[in-house]
Amino acid sequence: MEFDFIIVGAGSAGCALAGRLSENPNSRVLLLEAGGRDWHPFIHMPAGFAKLIHSDSINWAYETEPQAELDGRRLYWPRGKVLGGSSSINAMCYCRGHRKDYDEWAAAGATGWSFDEVLPYFVKAEDQENGASAYHGTGGPLGVQNLRHTNPLSAVFIEAAQQAGQTLTDDFNGPRQRGFGYYQVTQRDGRRCSSAFAYLRPAAKRANLTVQTHAQATRILLDGSRATGIEYRRGRRSHSVHGGQVILAGGAINSPQLLMLSGIGPAAELRTHGIDVHHDLPGVGKNLQDHLDICTLAHCREPITYDKVSEFASGLRYLFGRKGPASSNIAEAGGFVVSRHATDDRPDIQMHFVPAFLDDHGRNILPGHGMTIHACALRPQSRGELTLQSSDALAAPLLQPNYLEYEYDRRLMLECVRLAREIFSQQAFRPYAGAELYPGVEAQSDEALLRFIRRRAETIYHPVGTCKMGVDPMAVVDPQLNVRGLDALSVVDASIMPALVSGNTNAPAIMIAEKFAAQL
Ligand SMILES: Cc1cc2nc3c(=O)[nH]c(=O)nc-3n(C[C@H](O)[C@H](O)[C@H](O)COP(=O)(O)OP(=O)(O)OC[C@H]3O[C@@H](n4cnc5c(N)ncnc54)[C@H](O)[C@@H]3O)c2cc1C
Structure with a gap:
């Protein structure tokens, strides 16, 4: 066993997880990121994000399937592919959503996720410029500042x-x-405070944290019902790494895709791509929601x-x-x-x-x-799905949000x-x-x-819900964020939201990671 935790994806949630889990010097943590380092100056200078939207070097630059209710158009879906993930290319608006959003999650089966139960993790993450209060925290990794x-x-x-x-x-x-x-913004001293800046920089010198960039996970390694590691591509070479617990934090598009590529998902769909079904989980990729x-x-x-x-x-x-x-x-x-x-x-x-x-x-x-x-x-009724295009791990999945x-x-x-x-x-x-x-x-x-x-009409960049948390047959993870029916495998990112929150989704993704890390 090389690592205690293998985290796939260094985005909003993945960096927060890596930062928190590596606070324990006895935990050996590996963070795999498909993109590269966040060296680009436009990531850090806030207004630079307007230029990054064009870049496909740090952006997955997805396109949806043609939308029947939007004149058959394919919509552009940028997602960060770099340390910090989408928190390195987003508009930095700091929003959590409405109290009732979380109360509804809890009422629908996500026990432990009511607003009063998630608030401490928003507060823990935060370093609020206006000071601490019942709703805000200071001293946390995530700078939240006035413009x-x-x-x-x-x-x-x-x-x-x-x-x-x-x-x-x-x-x-x-x-x-x-x-x-x-809006307040996720910044520190006038610089973007991405999740990488907030959580990875302070952890950079920790000997127990390994960050591997340009490493794209292609399959979850399984031994019976237990996840034992990850297979990933770096350049042209394929590698595998083993660990005690595998945590997917690839975001609402890539986490369900990786589950399906690994034979975890709707059985009939997987078979059409010649993928051996390891665990029939019908909700993987379903429940796709966006603003x-x-x-x-x-x-x-x-x-x-x-x-x-x-x-x-x-x-x-x-x-x-x-x-x-x-x-x-x-x-x-x-x-x-x-x-x-x-x-x-x-x-x-x-x-x-x-x-x-x-x-x-x-x-x-x-x-x-x-x-x-x-x-x-804020709370559309339309629900879409994400399916595989093929069993090729490097091919983009098909995104069908069914807008309007x-x-x-x-x-x-x-x-x-x-x-x-x-x-x-x-x-x-x-x-x-x-x-x-x-x-x-x-x-x-x-x-x-x-x-x-x-x-x-276009997206405002908040796809969620494709590995939803809950207890009904379409739930992918349980309220502890463990993949249902399997061991040592969790999903911790925006994909686990059972329903969209009434606001932007970066702070909620970070809260999800904070809450998960605290339960371990
Ligand atoms: C242009 C834009 C503007 C936005 N503006 C705002 C805003 O102002 N405020 C706000 O709150 N939210 C905003 N959002 C939304 C918010 O940033 C996201 O909801 C949030 O970052 C999602 O976090 P995540 O951890 O789920 O995924 P991400 O942050 O997207 O992280 C996923 C990470 O996993 C990596 N990855 C994926 N697949 C693999 C793989 N197979 N192997 C290895 N690594 C992998 C990705 O490269 C990425 O780094 C915006 C998003 C975008 C794109």
Whole structure:
């Protein structure tokens, strides 16, 4: 036995796990990561993430299957492939979701995961700039800070939301999530605080932690019902390594894929690819959920957006003091709305305001100055699945999120556009908001707006649920995150969420790792 723990995937959850498990000097921990080291300067300079979205050297750059309800389009799904995983390329908004999300997990069979039971692990992870409280912690590895620089339009957006009848909140992660305000960000001293930065750097000198990059796990080694190790590829060579416990932290796409490649999953599906069935587990890859997002874009009359910022000047400002636009996460302000479709007081729409044009994930650069309101439905009903394309471990799986399959989801997306328009039309925006670019004034009816949504909606990057935790027949892991029916094999990442949380998913993925590590 070479290691006590083998962790597959150095993302949000994997780095947190490696950091925590290696705190015990008697535990020998191996962390395998398919991507490379996080040397790229744009990872660490916050605004640099806008450039990373294009890069496929640190990004799996997946595409979904054609979406029937989105004009047959394939949607682009970036995921981090580098130390820190998606926490190295994300927008850094620090959000946990709503108390009721976790209470519902617990009520559905995830015993031990109610909000009051997960809160201590959010707090443990956190180093909150505004100090400790019942909801926040200080001294943890994950820097959670106020933005060092905000664009004046972000304040205008918040004011306009209030004029549109929305309330304000000074903490999306405090007692009341509902309302508008600035996001806090996962940063430390103006630098991105990825999970690698938070958890791996302090652990770098530990002799009991081995981090292997460019190592892509291709199969879980099993002896009967016990996981005994991992087979992985490094360059052209295949290696195997053995350990006491195997922990998958490859994220919502790769963890279920690796289970299936190893003969753990829906038996009939595995057989169609010629994979020997080791353990029939029908829920693997099912229950795929994501936040679909729609952007409303308006021209800005004043040349104050981030569209034309001097990269040289802001680079210099950042270099000498880590301040200025380069320290911004761009999506500085936002809000949680209880729409007219909500059935209780829990927000069902989230907004991110971008003081710049944002089209096609920033891949399509538009001329001039503009502003964008992102809006997404927080708890869609549509459920998709992830299946194998083939038994080739290096081939991408097939991603079928089934966006907008339900009328409820379509109604919520319509509400997203209408609310965004309402905010842009307020007094506060009068000096700034020029003509609406998307959807465009001619689109007024539900039919026209739905056509626009079908043409332009994109992911806001929160796929979860494909190895769901629970006790029903479709559950993949039990509430201790052990793969049901097998020994010494766990899944610890965003894939175990039984249902999407009402917010961004990085902090919850880290919380999941903190909670798992604490139980060992
Ligand atoms: C562009 C973008 C913007 C986002 N913005 C935000 C935001 O502002 N706030 C927020 O809270 N969330 C945001 N998210 C979502 C959030 O970052 C993710 O939900 C979270 O990072 C998921 O964590 P994870 O540990 O499940 O997976 P990941 O962090 O994706 O980690 C998985 C890791 O496993 C590695 N891996 C996969 N397969 C293998 C294998 N076979 N062998 C070895 N290694 C493997 C991957 O390379 C990766 O490093 C964003 C995501 C993206 C992509």
